[in-house]
Amino acid sequence: MLRLQKVSKIFNKNTVNEKVIFDKFDFTIEEGEFVVIIGSNGSGKSTLMNLISGKTAADSGKILIDGVDVSNQLEHVRAKQVGRVFQDPLMGTASNMRIYENLAMASRKGQKIGLKWCISKKDIDRYRDMVKSLGLGLENHLNTKVGLLSGGQRQALTLLMATMQKPRILLLDEHTSALDPKTAGIVLDHTEKIIKENNLTTLMITHNMNDAIRLGTRLVMLSGGKVIFDAKGEEKKNLTPEILLRKFSEVEHCI
């Protein structure tokens, strides 16, 4: 469903700060897989998501979604197929707009905004039901400006917005790491629910080993722009934080 073929990415090419992040990197994700990505700081996890979403252009290689080469598609064009939630709760929503306005924008992602761009009573009812399902009491505050919400409420809302149009791929970049443990748990529960209900193909980055083991159908460890561990099925189920930490230390020995 998603395929990276021989993708290379070098930052600051031909300067003293040149950094090769990916060198002819191959990676495939099947339809409906929920891939959890772990790896040390700087191992290329966010860059991988940036390459998939089109935020960062690859130097060479191909990125295919459903067999179609999207390598040259701009980020806003690819956004119709790619939903994304970042670590920073301020990034996925517009602070000065109300909850219902943010949802209306998300539901029209990829469409031109014209004079007929209006929000009906039916839309509002639909948004109310959607935010009610989050269980955060936001359904009575659809008029509230998003800037007034807590980080957890914003991330939950961003998750709704990123999945409203059922993306082909959902990218979650440490989307609960800025939240307190209780709120992170609530947002993760919603994440699992939304992914299951919509059978979304998902990539999630986390530094939390317990979440990495508990969630997802496949676990991938990145190091220096390479996949150094890839587990699914029984192998994934049998993982423990100790096993993963051992793998991390093995890599550090190699460097």
Ligand SMILES: Nc1ncnc2c1ncn2[C@@H]1O[C@H](COP(=O)(O)OP(=O)(O)OP(=O)(O)O)[C@@H](O)[C@H]1O
């Ligand atoms: N736009 C950029 N220009 C130059 N270097 C960059 C750029 N983006 C990322 N890098 C570098 O590429 C490397 C990989 O960064 P990336 O953000 O993908 O790491 P990561 O695995 O997501 O790390 P973390 O766990 O800290 O989020 C880092 O050394 C980073 O400094």
Ligand SMILES: [Mg+2]
């Ligand atoms: Mg990152």
